[in-house]
Amino acid sequence: MLHQFTYPTGNQIGPEAMAGVLRSVHAANRERHSVELILADREGSIQFFIECPVELRAILLVHLLDAFPGAKLERCTDSLLQRHRPNLFQCILLRPQLPFEYLRRQFDRHDPMTAVLSLLKNSGATRSHARITVRLWPARESRCRAAERSFRLHHGRCYSKAVQQSFVRGVVHESRIVRLMSRLLAPVFVRKSMRSPEPGDKLTDCLFETQVCVEVQSDETNVAVASEKLTDIAGAFALFASNENQFTVAAAGSVRPVGHAGLLTPNEIALMWHPVKAEVQVSKLQRIESVEVEPPIELPIQGRHARLTPLGRTAYRKDKRLVGLPIESLRRHVYVTGKTGVGKSSLMLSMMTTNMRDNLGIALIDPHGDLYLDVLCQTPKRRTNELILFDPGSDQELVPFNPLDTSSGIDRGRVADGVLSAFVKVFGLDTATAPRLLHIFRSALYTLVEQPDATLIGINRLLTDTAYRKAAVARVSNPAVREFWHGEFGRWHERDRAQFLASLQNKLGAFLSNRQLQLILGQPKSGFNLRRVMDEGGILLCNLSKGRLGEDSANLLGALLLSSLQLAGESRADIPESERRDFVCYVDELQNYSTTALATSLSEARKYRAPLFVLANQYREQLAPELRSAIIGNCGSVVTFQVGSEDAPFWSRHFGGAVTPESLMAMPKYHAVANILIDGMPSGPMTIKTMPPPIGIGAKVEKLKRQSLRQFARPRVELEQHTDALFG
Structure with a gap:
């Protein structure tokens, strides 16, 4: 079975962990099945593959995921590699000058796989594809006994080992006879007092019979280039050799030879095939951009929790369960953060679409206008009469707004x-x-x-x-x-x-x-009553596009609206809590409108069930210090998309170290780490993938606009007459 092995970008674990995995495989592989560790240049990137029998798949999966948190081992078809069948082949073998010595074990300054990976990648100028295969299986007992004899012969106290070796090699030339003669003559040249293997010796570790093969596939026009690439990759394995043990090319051609397997320990094999650390920069090396964090066993489900607002689906291996917020969690507010263009607005659009279909009252303050139009397209037909469109940049009819209006009984x-x-x-x-x-x-x-x-x-x-x-x-x-x-x-x-x-x-x-501000703010009566909108579960969509209003004017209107929403929510103290309808306020680019009162409202709005905030912005430094603290302290659910280098360490600590800063900085688009409230308690961090909202019907936008303006707007001429009278 062929499996693709990918690991996170921020990996800091090297060959030591891979050696531990191989030891576990050796202990479990009593039938001596062969395992192939493959490095392949495929589809323009360098990828890791493992081919193993079904009996070893679970062992490999468990130990690899334990050694490399966040890694993936996914089954794939053999055709992925068979598409590039080699027409040039070399088998690299261990040819020891002295019996049974280690390969090179110390690399203080660099990872030795860097050179091999750099040579493996395709430059793009040619259509050649290379593959390195390390084939291994547990050593037979006879090979282990022979290794022990070689060890004792090599490390025994000899009168003259040089004389012994010269005598044997001078008499016979065939390698098997040389080994036989060495064993027979050992008592003559080697003293009886020979040391036993120490814990650091190779004999004390488990041993694999190992083959290393390099294959290159190319078309007929690039045979010379492919042959040169083959030679370069094979030569790169000299980095792993020691003075005593050297790699040599044992066979070349189009057919893979059989046999000729050297004895290697897991440490030696792991040096030649292991996930490289984050600091090793090799272009085209395929890695997982972000770590997948395991979700909790129990998640809110539609049947058990009323009015579930979906955030996305879990992104952890094959676990693709729905992740949503029940209304009880929404009452503790939601904070969404991440760079521009990573999926914050899409998430809020999905949430608002569900809220409108569940007959929940919502408000949106949008500083760009795109989200405003998208939500308008998703408005259900049955809620047309509840829709209020506040678009101060319009050059036609306008909806007036007077923040000093106290007719609803607000102090x-x-x-x-x-x-x-x-x-x-x-x-x-x-x-x-x-x-x-x-x-x-x-x-x-x-x-x-x-x-x-x-x-x-x-x-x-x-x-x-x-x-x-x-x-x-x-x-x-x-x-x-x-x-x-x-x-x-x-x-x-x-x-x-x-x-x-x-x-x-x-x-x-x-x-x-x-x-525009004169016409909107200069009217004694607002076109809508915010208290009534909350109590009746209306839909208030505010288009505060900076391009049409100007940045300062748009920010002022947004801050006034947000302040009025907070006051309208607090005025509901005059009715019993059971009669207060939930009302959710979505604020994009929060930093433009956040006032000092918002920090207080985050702690008190839950009691009035309005407004329940879903706040979004790009990075923490945009917000005032007291608001940052209020968000962390009072927002029960946090969704973090890809963030910058300044915010990544903070959110990594906030999630308890389950996600590294490097993973947060490399989070793919529409992926996020979420920590939500489940039955009043934090779920712990989990990775999710947001769901695309359903496609809206753009043709109904104009009809919805006409209906809303007919109910809540006033003609521009009438507004101008009243405003001009104030200056007269």
């Missing part, structure tokens, strides 16, 4: 704080760098939320129009806010006041001068 102070945290995120400010600016801005927001039909567009008027400010402050119920306007603000000199307000007005003007 006014919390609304003002939420809006302030969104602007602080976009401004990049904190109390240490701009304390006075934040103090003025906070007081202005606390004043605006108590005004009828207040919007963010009116904040400049509040700061500059004395009559309007006096009327607005008269409606404020918070005495601390009134004291600020009447006391501190009123005592400032006009020149100082203008200077203090200039910085805030400049920052606000950079956003509120954007015409």
Whole structure:
């Protein structure tokens, strides 16, 4: 049976582990079946193969996977190698100058297989294919006894061994007769006091009868080149020889010779055939890009867990079970990380598709627009009336959004704080760098939320129009806010006041001068009620494409939406927990919208069942330190795709060392390491392969857009008239 053997890219285990595997095979192979260790240049890459009988397959599999964690031994058809049948052949044999000595055993500076692998690969200029086969089987008892006699003859205390050897070789020339004469004359030349084999001697180890064969296949036009390649590969085996034992070419032709097997230990064989370490750089050497981690025995299943949200399938040998998150696990939030283009958006699309089909309420904040359209294509027809499309970059009808709207009963102070945290995120400010600016801005927001039909567009008027400010402050119920306007603000000199307000007005003007933001944020009533969307299980899709809105404007809208979602979820404290419908919020490129309040919401949103966050970003340094800690501490499920060199050591430690940093950096596309919650407890890391989402129907997109706009949008002309009146 032919098997392909592949091992992880980050392998740090060398010939010592391979020697241990061979010893186990020797102990189990009582029938003396032959095993072939093959190195082949196939399909443009260098691959490892093992050919063994059925009786030894389980032994090899168990010991190889134990010695090389993450490796694969997969059965393949013999035709994989028979396609390149050799027309040039050489058999390399061990021809000892002295009886039964070791091959070379010490390689301090380099792996000796590097040269052999470099010569084996196909340069591409020719169509020749090479193969090295190490054929071995346990040595017969007669060969072992002969080896012991040779050992004692060679290591015995001789009066004159040189005279003995010269006498024997001078009398006879046939090798068998030489060995016979040596045994007969040994008592004459060798003393009786001979030492016994020591633990480090070759006789104390198990022995294999071993053949090494090199084969090259080529077409008729490249015979000379193939012959040269054959000679080079055979010559490379001189690296493994010692002064006493040399490799020589014993046969050449198109037929493999029989016999001529030298006695080698597992250590000697392992030096010639072993998985090379990660630092050995050989182009075209096939390795497993990532380690496969064994999943837990019990995984959530569809029948036992309601509303299972699939992540993918396990990627561990032949185990391809479905991996999903029950709603109880979603309530503890999900964090997805990985480089751009590795499959984060595809995973979220699959999850949202399932959520919509299970009648779960969802929200999406997408900074690019592609995921927004893909989810729109997957929307079930029966949920058309629940769909809200918030697309502020549109040049047609727009859905207004007023983050200062308190008509749903949310505490006014919390609304003002939420809006302030969104602007602080976009401004990049904190109390240490701009304390006075934040103090003025906070007081202005606390004043605006108590005004009828207040919007963010009116904040400049509040700061500059004395009559309007006096009327607005008269409606404020918070005495601390009134004291600020009447006391501190009123005592400032006009020149100082203008200077203090200039910085805030400049920052606000950079956003509120954007015409699209004016039309959307300048309306007293939002086109949708977030509390109602959560309670009724609606679908809110937000297209915050930076290319259409500008980066700063898109980030501000996203931060305002995220803050409003958090406040709407917390307002559900007025209804019993059993009546709160689960609502999942998906946020792509989290770093663009994350505010300081998000860290607190991760620990509290589970109680309100909204929003249940599925957060995604590329690397940890994009996030503020407190948010990084909150994600690790509160996100029950973590899915890590391919990451960079800075993040890989951290996630390797997070997964308990089950995955090496090198494997995380080389994770294939659409593959990830997941640690999910199962019945409230972490499952431990496992490798998964995400599933492609079903193909959506693009033709229904326009129909869905028209239906949503008819329900929630307002004509652009009407929005412009109301916004222009605010500036009049």
